[in-house]
Amino acid sequence: MSVDQATVRRVAHLARIAVTEDEVAHLQGELNAILAFVEQLGEVDTDGVEPMTSVIPMTLPLRADVVSDGDYAERVLANAPASEDGFFAVPKVVE
Numbered sequence: 672m673s674v675d676q677a678t679v680r681r682v683a684h685l686a687r688i689a690v691t692e693d694e695v696a697h698l699q700g701e702l703n704a705i706l707a708f709v710e711q712l713g714e715v716d717t718d719g720v721e722p723m724t725s726v727i728p729m730t731l732p733l734r735a736d737v738v739s740d741g742d743y744a745e746r747v748l749a750n751a752p753a754s755e756d757g758f759f760a761v762p763k764v765v766e
Contacts, residue, residue: 672710674702 674682679699683690690698724731744757753760 672706674699674706678702 676695676699679695679702680690682702683698748754748757748759751759
């Protein structure tokens with residue numbers, strides 16, 4: 672796949688990146704090199720290769736899937752500018 676200069680301008684517009692006319696040719700070469708590398712990766716034979724989550728074998732620690740409130744109400748309310756009866760106190764905004 673090859674990217675032309677119009678595509679470079681379109682990608683820059685979509686990404687909201689200001690690109691001068693002098694930079695378009697350079698970016699075209701950069702994008703074409705990236706796409707060539709991705710195409711090269713597509714040629715790698717991955718048959719029989721198990722998906723991995725890490726480069727070293729490991730098991731993730733699991734915890735019980737139980738519902739709780741965290742039991743941190745006092746610590747959470749300590750961050751509030753004002754609290755009342757265990758709740759955040761906020762100014763009234765609707766009359």
